[in-house]
Each structure stands twice: as structure tokens, then as C-alpha cells.
Amino acid sequence: MAVASLYRRSLTSPPAIDFSSTDGKNIFKEAVQKGTMEGYFSLISYFQTLSEPAFSGLASLSVVLNALSIDSDRKWKGSWRWFDESMLDCCESLEIVKEKGISFGKLVCLAHCSGAKVEAFRTSHSTIDDFRKFVVACSISEKCHMISSYDRGVFKQTATSHFSPIGGYSAERDMALILDVGRFKYPPHWVPLKLLWEAMDTIDQSTGKRRGFMLISRLHKDPGLLYTLSCKDESWISIVKYLKEDVPRLVSSQHVDTVEKILSVVFKSLPSNFNTFIKWVAEIRRTEDAKPNLSAEEESRQKLKRDELTQVHETELFEHVSKFLTSVGYEENLSFAAATACCQGAKVLSGCSSNEYYCRETSVKCIKGHGPSGVEEATVIAGVVVRDGSEQEVDLLVPSTQPVSKGSEYYSPESKYPSGSDAFTALLMALPPQTWFGIKDQALQTKMKKLVSVGTFSTMHHEEVSHLRRQLIMLKRCQEKKEEEDLTAPLS
Numbered sequence: 001m002a003v004a005s006l007y008r009r010s011l012t013s014p015p016a017i018d019f020s021s022t023d024g025k026n027i028f029k030e031a032v033q034k035g036t037m038e039g040y041f042s043l044i045s046y047f048q049t050l051s052e053p054a055f056s057g058l059a060s061l062s063v064v065l066n067a068l069s070i071d072s073d074r075k076w077k078g079s080w081r082w083f084d085e086s087m088l089d090c091c092e093s094l095e096i097v098k099e100k101g102i103s104f105g106k107l108v109c110l111a112h113c114s115g116a117k118v119e120a121f122r123t124s125h126s127t128i129d130d131f132r133k134f135v136v137a138c139s140i141s142e143k144c145h146m147i148s149s150y151d152r153g154v155f156k157q158t159a160t161s162h163f164s165p166i167g168g169y170s171a172e173r174d175m176a177l178i179l180d181v182g183r184f185k186y187p188p189h190w191v192p193l194k195l196l197w198e199a200m201d202t203i204d205q206s207t208g209k210r211r212g213f214m215l216i217s218r219l220h221k222d223p224g225l226l227y228t229l230s231c232k233d234e235s236w237i238s239i240v241k242y243l244k245e246d247v248p249r250l251v252s253s254q255h256v257d258t259v260e261k262i263l264s265v266v267f268k269s270l271p272s273n274f275n276t277f278i279k280w281v282a283e284i285r286r287t288e289d290a291k292p293n294l295s296a297e298e299e300s301r302q303k304l305k306r307d308e309l310t311q312v313h314e315t316e317l318f319e320h321v322s323k324f325l326t327s328v329g330y331e332e333n334l335s336f337a338a339a340t341a342c343c344q345g346a347k348v349l350s351g352c353s354s355n356e357y358y359c360r361e362t363s364v365k366c367i368k369g370h371g372p373s374g375v376e377e378a379t380v381i382a383g384v385v386v387r388d389g390s391e392q393e394v395d396l397l398v399p400s401t402q403p404v405s406k407g408s409e410y411y412s413p414e415s416k417y418p419s420g421s422d423a424f425t426a427l428l429m430a431l432p433p434q435t436w437f438g439i440k441d442q443a444l445q446t447k448m449k450k451l452v453s454v455g456t457f458s459t460m461h462h463e464e465v466s467h468l469r470r471q472l473i474m475l476k477r478c479q480e481k482k483e484e485e486d487l488t489a490p491l492s
Helices: 022-034 038-045 056-067 094-100 104-113 128-139 193-200 236-253 257-268 296-313 316-327 334-350 420-430 442-452 457-477
Strands: 076-078 116-122 142-151 161-170 175-178 189-192 212-218 227-229 278-280 282-288 358-371 374-387 392-399
Touching: 022 104, 022 161, 022 175, 022 296, 022 316, 038 142, 038 161, 056 104, 056 142, 056 212, 104 116, 104 142, 104 457, 116 128, 116 175, 128 142, 128 161, 142 282, 175 193, 189 193, 189 278, 212 374, 227 457, 236 257, 236 316, 236 457, 257 316, 257 442, 278 420, 296 420, 296 457, 316 420, 316 442, 334 392, 420 457
Parallel strands: none
Antiparallel strands: 116 212, 142 161, 142 212, 161 175, 175 189, 227 278, 282 392, 358 374, 374 392
């Protein structure tokens, strides 16, 4: 059925005031003089129009994450790491968001999983005075930005549910600047803060809950340096349930008196698709035969990854995991891991999500670059990926480290690469401490708590594990369909 074309909508004024109008410019000048437009400049530098009519939440989050200079740790196009709506598919598939939009709770989940610090409030758990204080706090700083979830109808605009960043505040007129990401429809505009509160203090029919606002800022460092949790495959639902529900039950229902027996109980029941859940954060780039050296940024990131990988390998838990996996005949298959990662890299570089990729060949080589400590080396896995008869060459930069001595009984030539042992170790550390409370042997329970206690880790390793734990908690909430309930529940 043919649909008539539309070119924008007229902004109803009042109550809104067009940002580019004479009055809108005057309000802007007044706010700049009062210092309540500091957040505006970083937001406007990365402001974008949503790519789908229902993507207002994803577009708003992309703008804010990029404005805060949070590293996506994933390639967007070519060699560039960047946040784009197409990459925000954790907690809800893009197809569902395209059809129905995204709820407030799931957008909060997405912000957490993307590595941001998030404080979220529904109007039922806040007041207009608190909201005004938060608007001012974000308007006088570039370190915090706000996204508002509101009903357009309150402003006499078409449609209902919408998200947009708040770009500034006018104290003299008590008005907030909405940087509307639906720019094809309405321009940025000023609205009375009281009316914005009323627009948020409405019921979202999809959840039966009130709308609200979220404050987004940077963590002390970009998390997910080595590993991240993925829910692109629906298998994540069963895996999260296994980790959060089945593992505590298993270790409490069976008599275990050694760490190895605990690992046996945990690993023998792992879902078959477990390796799709925790992902190594690969540095992907197009093959550059003519320029084998690392860039300064690549050198720096590889050094951080090597340091973090070394710290994982130096933990006592890693020793137990490696020894156990060796005893049960688990083999690290670098070739398989390389082929899988190269296919993932090709998807990222091409912007195509098709599963019809296969890796024709892989090779491992060492390249050198000049870093802070002199000449530094990095391992590169090069792959030739094929899809529909066409080939694409991909490089993956691998942080390498030598974690154990050759005298160790579980040493292997490939132990210097990120491996399943590393991932298992990191994920065990990320499980909530109460996972092990049911162990009947008190001495073993105490030992297990010590092995996974983040209090004994370095700051970098502590933050890495904490990020995985936050992701796991958020995914558990999504799995239980509780992401809309308690937005202020602790994530540790």
C-alpha cells in the first residue's frame, strides 16, 4: 500500500521554541553566559539523525557515547572504532527495535553493556526538583550527559514515545534544550522544564511503567579490554541461566572437596554453544602488507592487553583452570579460533551480518613497532575470508604473553595467545560471590572465595572483571524480563 510522502512537521510553538529562531538564539546566548551550555558543545559535535523512525533510543545513546569519547572496542567501518546504532544490539535485536522501538529499561541495559556508567530514574522514583538539579549538573559539564524518555504528545507533537539527549538549560526561563534525534521531523527546540517533566511523567503503554531520564558518564577506564559478553545469538539466554542459576545449585548439591572437582562440576554441564557467549575483543583491521608496523595507538592498546592477559595468567585460579582443562584433554585450537575471529572481523569491516562466511586460510606472523619500551612485538593472525565467491583479507592483532614456564605440566606452545582457559577464568571471576556460598566444605568455600575475590586484583584487572560482572547482571535481568523493574539495583 502506497504511503504519502512527508517533509518534516511544523514545530508547535508554544510550547516549544525552535532552537534556530530569534528567541531560541537569545535563550542560547543567555544560557552560554550563565555557563549552562557546556555539555551542548560535545553533544552537538556528534549529533546525528536516527536511521530508522523507531531508533530514537539507539541514536540518542550513540550520540552520548561518542560525545563522552567512550571507545566502542569494535570496528564500525574500515579501521574506525565508533558507536553506531547498528552496533547497539545487546539486550534487544535490531529487527525488534526497528519494528517496536526500545523500552527505557532496555536502553539502560544497552548503556551499561556499552561500557558507560549509568544512573537511571523513572519519574515515579524522582521529583521535578531532583530532575532540575540533574539537568543543571549535566549542562555545566562535558563529563555527564542526559537522555530523556518522554511522550511527544505533551508538546503537541505527532507520535508518542521518544528519546533524545538534553543539550542545555536556561536558568532564567527554566527551559531545557531537546536535541531531537528525529531531525527529519522536528529541529532541536527549547521546552519548559516543567512541561518536559510532565512529558516524562507519563505511562509507556509497552511496559505499563512511567518514563524517565538517565545520566550517562564515563567509567574510570574503558572496560572490556580483553573480553566482552555477547547476546547476538539467542543461546545467551540459556547460558546466562546456567551461570546464574544452575552453577550455584550444582556446586551446593554435590559433595566437592577440591577446586578441580568444582571445575569438573561446572564445566561438564556447560551448554554446547558456550563459546559464542564470551568473546575475545579482537583488534580487527584490513590486511596491510605494505605497512606491517603497528600504529602508535595499536602499540598502546596491545601493551594494555598484554598486561591484562599477563595478570589473568598470573592468578591462582588460572593455574587451576589450565591444569583441569589439560587433565580432561581440552585442546586450545588456535586455528579454529583464528578462523572464527577472522569471519567476525570480515562482517564488521563489510557491515554485513550474514553468516555465509568461511575462512579459506589463516596464518600467524609477528610484526614489530616502536613503543614506549623500545621495539615491541605483536602477533597478527591473517585470514582470507570468502563469501559468495568474493575474498576479503583480514588481520587480527593478538596480544601475546608467556604466562607459564616450559617446566609447567600444563604448558603448551600456544599458551601465549588469548585462549579458552583465559575466558573461563575471567568468567568464573565475574560470577557473583554468592555463587560459591553453597559449597558444603567450609575450607574449600573459603578458598574459592579467595580465588575469585576481586579485592586481590590490580585496578586494571578489577575493572575488567567488574565490567563482565555488570554485563552478566544486566543480561540476567533481560533474561528474566526484569530490566524494567529496579533500575537502581546494584550491578556488583
